Amino acid sequence: MSALNKMILKLHFSMCLIVLFSIGTLAQEKPNVIIILADDQGNADAGFQRSPATLSTPSIDKLAASGVIFSQAYASAYVCAPTRAGLLTGRYQQRFGFYTANDSRVGLPLSETTLADLLQKEGYRTGIFGKWHLGIEESYHPLKRGFMDFYGFLGHGGHDYYNFSCPDEKNYECIQRNFKTVNESGYLTDILAKEACSFIKGNAEKKKPFFLYLPFNAVHAPLQAPEEDIKRFNTGNRNRDIQLAMIYRMDLAIGEVIKTLKEEGIYENTLIFYFSDNGGAKATSANNLPLRDYKQSVYEGGLRVPFVVSWPAQLQPSVCKEPIISLDIMPTICAILDIKLPTNKIFDGKNILPAIDGKLKQPLHEALFWDGAENRWAVRSGQWKLVFDKGAKLELYDLQNDISESRNLAAQNPDKTNELKLKYEKWRAEMKTPMGDFKKKNRKKNK
Incomplete structure (x- = not known):
């Protein structure tokens, strides 16, 4: 190998080291x-x-x-x-x-x-x-x-x-x-x-x-x-x-x-x-x-x-x-x-x-829950969402086909309605007593 080729090889190797060092530094930043x-x-x-x-x-x-x-x-x-x-x-x-x-x-x-x-x-x-x-x-x-x-x-x-x-x-x-x-x-x-x-x-x-x-x-x-x-x-x-x-x-x-x-x-x-x-x-x-x-x-x-x-x-x-x-x-x-x-x-x-x-093999969340301790709550699982909004009945919506929640499908899908209701009740049972309720109880005790 000629002296020139050796010099080129050394220069190439040095440049590779510099690039690798730079990439490593960036990755660690x-x-x-x-x-x-x-x-x-x-x-x-x-x-x-x-x-x-x-x-x-x-x-x-x-x-x-x-x-x-x-x-x-x-x-x-x-x-x-x-x-x-x-x-x-x-x-x-x-x-x-x-x-x-x-x-x-x-x-x-x-x-x-x-x-x-x-x-x-x-x-x-x-x-x-x-x-x-x-x-x-x-x-x-x-x-x-x-x-x-x-x-x-x-x-x-x-x-x-x-x-x-x-x-x-x-x-x-x-x-x-x-x-x-x-x-x-x-x-x-x-x-x-x-x-x-x-x-x-x-x-x-x-x-x-x-x-x-x-x-x-x-x-x-x-x-x-x-x-x-x-x-x-x-x-x-x-x-x-x-x-x-x-x-x-x-x-x-x-x-x-x-x-x-x-x-x-x-x-x-x-x-x-x-x-x-x-x-x-x-x-x-x-x-x-x-x-x-x-x-x-x-x-x-x-x-x-x-x-x-x-x-x-x-x-x-x-x-x-x-x-x-x-x-x-x-x-x-x-x-x-x-x-x-x-x-x-x-x-x-x-x-x-x-x-x-795009690497999910199953939904990121099996279900999502909302509850503001005001007699209104909701749970979403897949395309389905169950809503209770201070009313006497549950409402079920298919968000995939009804993003505006205009068609209550609870009556047509009693099994899905009950399934989501049970999911919500299980989740809610794991949550703590609302701070507001705790404060009310303490006020009553102190009277």
Whole structure:
């Protein structure tokens, strides 16, 4: 072999080593994790959800176009706080008695391990920017539940988008940075995005992996938006115009987050989940079509939500039709990062990656359940969904052929109706007593 050929061979071998080293380094690099949670966003109130689109949400739509759209995705509750409790624990929130929005006044039980707890132990910088809604006392504060940075408000449902006055610093509606009340001015959705982008930049500079939880209070009431945004719309319904303006502003905020990720060169290796905490609210003129009903309902309009997962470095654009639930987010993140879930608890969420890959040999969930301790509940198994909505009779729907839940088939399918009823009763028996019931019992004892 000539000296020239030997030199070429050595150079080729060296280049191969460099490439292999680079691939290995990339494979070992931990992805950043972002959860973007909209509040009360309607099923049809995102452009990618309808064809033709009923409105334009370019930032959300681009995220959907580059990621995986889940066409049958559910929140774990029909109101805000319980969904958030399930999201951060990967467990049906009913397992620890968290059924209603009012349970947020007590808080996420201290016995529960949060996603932030687990990620902090893995070396992630953990931050939350927005609406907490999982406890107002100091022991339930985000900084006591695995988060290292907090900017937002503790509770409860909505927050004024312009008025940040805080006469009492212990007021749970005060805007806080960590434990300290801060004075602000501007539009709250914009401010939360600005804080989130600052968090991203700070961690990117330090080359530190981060977990960013961005729970907007948009588009929850009160109906407030910049007037110039409201003027963009003319539906003939003032409330609907404001709602669309709020969605527009939230979409801009999400766009700023994505822009920042790209500017910092970390977008490709950032795992992003985007969804709504429940269906759109009737009071704010949300659009849930073609689904039936709204927030605070166990029909599809109260439960089924827009849901996107984006991770450009690993996931190809696609649509996944497998039914999933927001409880699945925590176990999926842990599976990706090879984090073992605690063995002393039952986790109801599942890793959704096999559903994305099309490698499921059986349904991801044998059944999905909803119960807000208000004499209304539902269970879905396969294409069938059983509903009890404060009525005297059970309702059975074939979601594969009747997404709008317009034809009650319970009378024609008594066996399926009874089968799902028994599934629900078995599941419900495993859940804890609602916090509200527990508090009522204690009040009676103390009288």
